[in-house]
Amino acid sequence: MRNNKNLVVASMAVAFLAVGTQALAATCPSAHGAGSPMTCELPLINGSFDTHDGKDYIAPWVVETGRAKGHGYGDDLHLFAGARIRQDVPLPLNTTLGGGRFPSYTLTFTTDGEGAMDVSGSLMARLTLVDDAGGNPLELGSTRVAVTGNPNTARLEVAGREYPQPAYLRVQIQREDGSDTEVAIDDVVIVQSF
Numbered sequence: 001m002r003n004n005k006n007l008v009v010a011s012m013a014v015a016f017l018a019v020g021t022q023a024l025a026a027t028c029p030s031a032h033g034a035g036s037p038m039t040c041e042l043p044l045i046n047g048s049f050d051t052h053d054g055k056d057y058i059a060p061w062v063v064e065t066g067r068a069k070g071h072g073y074g075d076d077l078h079l080f081a082g083a084r085i086r087q088d089v090p091l092p093l094n095t096t097l098g099g100g101r102f103p104s105y106t107l108t109f110t111t112d113g114e115g116a117m118d119v120s121g122s123l124m125a126r127l128t129l130v131d132d133a134g135g136n137p138l139e140l141g142s143t144r145v146a147v148t149g150n151p152n153t154a155r156l157e158v159a160g161r162e163y164p165q166p167a168y169l170r171v172q173i174q175r176e177d178g179s180d181t182e183v184a185i186d187d188v189v190i191v192q193s194f
Contacts, residue, residue, distance in 0.1 A: 038194045039192070039194075040191070041189060041191055041192075042089050042105075042190040042191070044089050044189065044190050045060050046058075047109070047188035048186060048187060049077040049186065057077070058077060061085045061086065062087065064085065064172075065082060065083065066079070066082035068080065068083045076185060078114070079123070079173070079175045079182070079183045080175065080182060080183075081175055081177065081179060082178070083175045084172065084173070084174035086172040088130055088134055088168040088170050089168060089171060090168055091166075091169055091192075093166075095167075095192070096160060096162060096164070096165065096167040097165060098162045102161060103160045103192045103193055103194050104157060104159050104160060104192075104193050105127055105140065105158050105160060105192055106155065106157045106158075107127055107154075107156045107188070107189070108153060108155050108156075108189050108191075109125070109153070109173070109185050109188040109189070111145060111147050111153075111154055112147070113147045113149050113183055114183075120146075120148060120179060120181065121146075121179050121181050121183050122144055122145065122176045123174065123185070124142055125142060125143050125156050125171075125172070125174075126141070126156075126172040126174075127139075127140045127141055127142070127158050127171060127190075128169075128172065129161065129170070130169075132166045134168075137170070138163055140161065141156060141158035143155075147183050169190065171188065171190060173188075
């Protein structure tokens with residue numbers, strides 16, 4: 001039975017590595033780094049909003065409030081006034097445990113306002129540690145991003161903190177303005193660095 005259990009675990013690991021950007025998870029350090037800084041891209045899924053799961057182009061992002069739509073033919077997601085989306089990204093083992101350095105996390109994404117000539121709006125990006133049930137939130141930081149009619153790259157860098165395992169990094173992006181402008185977001189990436 002033990003060999004079968006190992007085979008199932010190995011199969012699950014291969015399946016995990018074979019899904020889209022999750023292949024990058026194998027390169028993330030699973031313990032505190034030593035020497036030169038180690039950097040990896042965390043396994044955020046569908047940060048370009050161009051993967052179709054049979055229903056929509058947003059999955060596995062969760063639309064918490066408001067309205068958001070993915071196009072499929074374009075590489076972006078449109079957020080309407082009041083919309084908030086999130087995704088919980090698994091963190092490598094031992095990176096939030098005490099006794100050493102904690103990694104920093106850098107969130108980047110592009111944004112662009114689409115609509116009237118005088119495009120304006122704002123987004124709030126937030127990074128929060130959560131447990132495997134999505135509870136016990138510990139906010140690491142947030143930033144407000146101005147949206148105009150020109151493409152812009154938003155960036156939020158935060159320091160990691162001690163948190164029980166298993167830990168997830170919640171990425172949350174929210175429309176803060178009430179304008180009729182459609183705000184497009186794209187190329188959402190999270191980098192972990194020691």
